[in-house]
Amino acid sequence: MAAMSDESRKKTTPDDDRNLVIVDEDFAHADSEDRLWLFWERNRERIIGSTLAIFIGLVCWFAVDAWLDSQREALREEYASLKDDAGRAAFASAHPGETLSVVALLEIADGLHEAGKPSLAAYDVAATAAESAPNDKTVQSLGWRARLYAALQAQEAGAPDAIARLTRVAESTTAPDALRGPALLALARGAIAKSDYTAARNWLDKMDRQLGPNHPWREDQRALISSEPSLRPSAARGQ
Template structure:
């Protein structure tokens, strides 16, 4: 079955997308053209934009913590900030954020939610700079502090991806742990599963990847991730 038969993909009648976009002819390095901001996709549903992002980048998505997850960090971080904005700590967080001094803020405010958030953002920065060993440690520390929040799974996912980038075999194990962790928010578990499946495929373990993808796809609660998993299963057929 082709991508054209994907149930609500960009070929849906109300979401007709120019073929040059669908075929991925727009350069991946052209920052003016992104899935979320692309003017050509202005009237396309958000789920379909995510689908198209996966279609364009499925072979490379394993190399980065998804930008969508960065958005989630931003949303949850804003909630934490607004809940504490009357405090001097919130003012310090705002200053640290604007001066790129989140690492020191995190150290000075260890044990607090805003300190943990700053630690998670610092880990993301290290990851983006390809300092995976340092990022892994920072993610692990932030996971401990964020255990009672939705961002706990985000920190574990970052830790697992950092591990994968330095040691693929160990990283596959870590991703599997996140995917199997019932205390992790469902969206992060599903994301871990998708990355796990991609890693397994890269390692020549397609049978294992199929099991993971089938588990994600059969759960409608996984939303867009269930659809992405179903699409990847078609590629394995």
């Protein structure tokens, strides 16, 4: 009988919940509540430790998130208090890589441009500042805006690197289309000014290929073609 009793204790079935917890010999026939109590007694320190670690992690996450919110709010308040270009430049220097820092530098450049003063260097400063946050799409868009305006200023001033500057924006795969369009138009106008109609047509064709047939500069493109007979389709076929 003893042998049979031992044999019966060794037999298990897949749905026997007594196998879920390793028990002492005295608990071989314990019910579910006893087994749950035994599991708690043997693992409570591990369970409490894991729960506490999760709780501490959540508290830290919320604390960091709240701190970041307060930092962003403080940054916005500091930016709103800026009164002049010197303050904007100091703000940008103190907060590299921040969106508002690039905005402040663009405000300096735009102010110079609107006042009819040389602004190319100021736009270059803003574009360079944007490079400190390569993974921030907003900052990068502002950087491309600065590069476009710098390129347009270079073209207006007859700078030797104007075409290279405009081409960088026009052929970029990351610059917004809203900035690539004006760059392509400027390149076409520059080519016309040099009587290089083949290059002008190439730039205008790129507008359709890269920006789509219904791009926002369609009317400007058509007006440019209409104003220059050498760009019309009949003239192109005759060349």
